[in-house]
Amino acid sequence: MARAILAGAGQLPGLLLAAGPAHLVRFAGVAVTAAADRVIDARFERLGALYADLRAAGVTEVCLAGAMTRPDFDPSLLDSETAAVLPRLVGAMGQGDDALLRTVIALLEEAGFAVVAAHDLRPDLVAGAGVLAGHRVDGPDAPRARAVLDALGALDVGQSAVAGRGQVLAIETLQGTDAMLEFVAQTAPGTGGVLVKRPKPTQDLRVDMPAIGPQTVRLAAKAGLAGIEIAAGAVMILDRPAVLAACLATGVALWAAP
């Protein structure tokens, strides 16, 4: 009963490899920085080959982890397995990232693999409710940002939002949290506001739990924010010592709301 990490970019695949022995699956075109003894190279166009490689290695359990860029499909490379599911994949792509990931999970399960969540392999990455650094910021900003996320969630938009001085200053779109915080730093710095980050209701936490890292804290500080609120049990903290050190260095508070 072996495990494979289907790796995207970022720190998470490496953190999961540290949780126990696993094969590392690297898709062509995805910038994987993690390294492992046992590597399976794969292509999105050749799912049949990937399934065969996984089975040959005795893999029964897979974990999707890290940011996957949308692949540039090369139709000339398609194997029959991918060709057969291409209409489903293309249809899901048009409906947003959540739909695409749900489809990928369904395909893996149909192929006989159990899909496990990153936070099941590393439960220590997820914070329970409480203050992690500094003091929780009261006032209208966090509720205002939460109201925006509530309104947008069903649309598969808005994994985070920023409010400052009671006003909405940014809403996360495709470009991600970092780009949003840079926007606030450029256009509305120094409000002492709050970043709220949490999963969209449409998000499958098994394969796509939101995450923060030290860079999130540094960019929040650059944007002049006073605090970061994450959803307890539903946002991963990558490299917690570095995150807490960044909070200490910048004075940005961090708490997990129930």
Next chain:
Amino acid sequence: MARAILAGAGQLPGLLLAAGPAHLVRFAGVAVTAAADRVIDARFERLGALYADLRAAGVTEVCLAGAMTRPDFDPSLLDSETAAVLPRLVGAMGQGDDALLRTVIALLEEAGFAVVAAHDLRPDLVAGAGVLAGHRVDGPDAPRARAVLDALGALDVGQSAVAGRGQVLAIETLQGTDAMLEFVAQTAPGTGGVLVKRPKPTQDLRVDMPAIGPQTVRLAAKAGLAGIEIAAGAVMILDRPAVLAACLATGVALWAAP
């Protein structure tokens, strides 16, 4: 029965002064570029003085026009009229721009002035349904941006949004449409997407109709968008010849949706 234009920044006050004789009210701290023969200088802290000046000039009808920055109140300058309504103004400020403007309208009406809309003085600034430049862009982007605005409207957020390749790329916040388009230009250029701009359901069109101008078109082009959709009858086109010239020069389409 004289009229006064309570002027904010931008072109609109000048366009309204061209519609007929009117006094120009300039608030301290607001960058008014319009010029007129009859000017009344005013301060937000001294509404009593403003009302007296308007009445002395025979003004019965007022029109709020152009972007007003939120004033820095100097409490030492307050007259009794402003002091009496300060709690209402401060309370409204905390609820967003729409609430603040609704309160200002209510105060003017309570003081006996009729509040007229800019588009009643210049109905030619508002476009009816139809294509103004190029060809309407079909596909998922305009519906996607509209769905986001639908979801957010009741929160007094989101006068415009951008979608490209079926994905939401930006949602307007306090910083305005231009800042949002610059963000798209920096972070997700070249999608051939669509900007949708329309009033929020909470917006009072008498004093705060959304507007586009040639700069909107130029920034949409810089962001690599293919088109701009405005709400028919509910978005002003400032300097229409320059807007259409910018559409022609950039290839950005413009249409008003019913």
